[in-house]
Amino acid sequence: MNGPFHTAERLRRNGVMGINQRNGDYTLIYNSRARYPLVDDKILTKELAARAGVAVPELYGVVEIQREVRHLPQLLERHRDFVVKPARGSQGDGIIVVTWHSRALYRVADGSTLDEEELCFHVSNVLSGIYSLGGQIDKALIEYRVNFDPVFEAITYRGVPDVRIIVLLGVPVMAMVRLPTRLSGGKANLHQGAIGTGVDMATGKTLNAVWRSAVVTEHPDTGNPVAGIQIPKWDTLLDMAARSYELTGLGYQGIDIVLDRDKGPLILELNARPGLAIQIANQAGLRTRLEAVTRHRAELTTVADRVAFAKRRFAATGGGE
Helix, strand or coil: CCCHHHHHHHHHHCCCCCHHHHHHHHHHHHCCHHHCHHHHCHHHHHHHHHHCCCCCCCEEEEECCHHHHHHHHHHHCCCCCEEEEECCECCCCCCEEEEEEECCEEEECCCCEEEHHHHHHHHHHHHHCCCEHHHCCCCEEEECCCCECHHHHHHCCCCCCEEEEEEECCEEEEEEEEECCCCCCCCCCHHHCCEEEEECCCCCEEEEEEECCEEECECCCCCCECCCCECCCHHHHHHHHHHHHHHHCCCEEEEEEEEECCCEEEEEEEECCCCCCHHHHHCCCHHHHHHHHHHHHHHCCCHHHHHHHHHHHCCCCCCCC
16 A cells, blocks of 8 residues: 555654654643743843753854844944844744854854844844744844864855754653854754754764755765764753753753863753754654653653663664663
8 A cells, every 4th residue: 555644654654754743742741831931031041041050152242133233233243253143033044153254244154244234134034033933033143153073074155054952851762963154154954955964862872964945965965874872972962852851841942052172061952842853863753752751751750760761762773662
């Protein structure tokens, strides 16, 4: 038997989860709506992390209202490089990574340049809410630009890679490294054309990757193989992911971590509705792993318990049962 029904049944047997199931069985059950602002607003996320002693990229400043845009050049002149991002943005929209600037000229990660007027206009658009969730009036963050760990240099195009980890009830269940490409404009965002490599939860080594819904073994721009790269400080990343449960109170979430060559792992952001392409990158279904967590949740009382469970049960060679 072939056709859509056959495909859907095969995916179900393999534990692959769709958006409706993610929403109905996990985000609606484990995520209180009252806690969404903690992750939807990047300013609140930073404040929350700072109070908990969790490392995040340094915040240089915030532009909150239109009349403050005129003072943007004065704020930026103190920083050779920086990132501009919407406080309530999603899917990487509205983010500008400036790698260098001189007077009124700013060089962006994708190789293009902006003048002072263009950058101020972009920040005005951020404030108007065109990049925010639901089109709400927004704020613009100016923050430290991460200098990524050279371990990913051979499989990255210009921008900064990050590690996305899905967490249920404090247990890291699946991870991928998001690698910028020319298509993504140097941004580590799958919706904009980045690739996502699966990760062996036991070892922190990369697997094959997904790029535009297709499984690939090489980076499309560098031509280098993406599998077999050891993520530095993997146990630290798993510990940060496990602690994100207490940090936000959200039972089901995604945590994005960057590896800075000088500052080490930094939490970039948290997400109450993480996407599902991570399953393609890992060639494994999320549902199977999530069900394993819920079956054993009573035993997983400490961060160490939860990390050990993830490494033992969700290794690349295991089935998560």
